[in-house]
């Protein structure tokens with residue numbers, strides 16, 4: 001549940017490559033009454049879409065808008081409180097019918113943003129070309145920009161794309177593990193990592209590095225699409241090592257991690 005207010009004015013490209021629209025253009029407040037408008041050039045086409053929009057407006061009309069900053073709220077049993085990731089994680093863990101989330105771990109070694117990102121990946125909720133096309137967003141091409149061959153889905157981009165495969169080979173060699181070729185999805189990958197027989201911290205590090213690889217691939221894809229930046233495998237390998245070192249050394253200072261050891265994936269903890 002989101003509490004809307006007049007303060008919702010930010011717009012731009014968020015970390016997931018989605019435009020946050022300028023909300024000011026979507027409503028008009030006159031004499032205490034708010035009129036909502038679609039406010040997008042793409043228009044509303046089809047009865048189902050129009051019905052959804054009318055339902056949405058009805059929901060919005062029931063909400064009281066204030067002048068304060070926007071805030072995410074979460075309803076837990078009968079308490080409405082500011083949203084916390086741990087609450088939703090707790091609720092998800094109670095739901096046996098969402099098996100995908102069982103492979104996810106809320107890792108304290110990676111930033112919250114990356115935990116969220118991985119969660120969205122596992123639920124197939126990142127705005128890949130395939131996901132946008134399914135939601136009727138007009139796309140000039142659905143082909144993956146990393147290989148220029150296959151349909152861009154989350155699992156393709158992050159696991160089966162030939163560019164991603166090369167990166168995973170390099171990273172797994174660095175981590176001194178072998179990733180089987182039958183892994184076809186991020187869920188497969190996380191499941192495999194969770195079942196690796198290795199010492200706790202090392203397994204946690206493998207999980208954290210895998211999250212770093214997924215995030216780096218997504219950033220590289222966005223850089224290529226939106227900034228026309230080319231991707232180089234060797235550069236990305238270096239970035240994965242450096243970014244994971246940065247995250248780990250700042251989030252687990254007691255490990256006293258040293259770059260010389262991390263570079264060789266040597267563990268002395």
Ligand SMILES: [Zn+2]
Pocket residue numbers: 144145146147148149150156157161162163
């Ligand atoms: Zn590809």
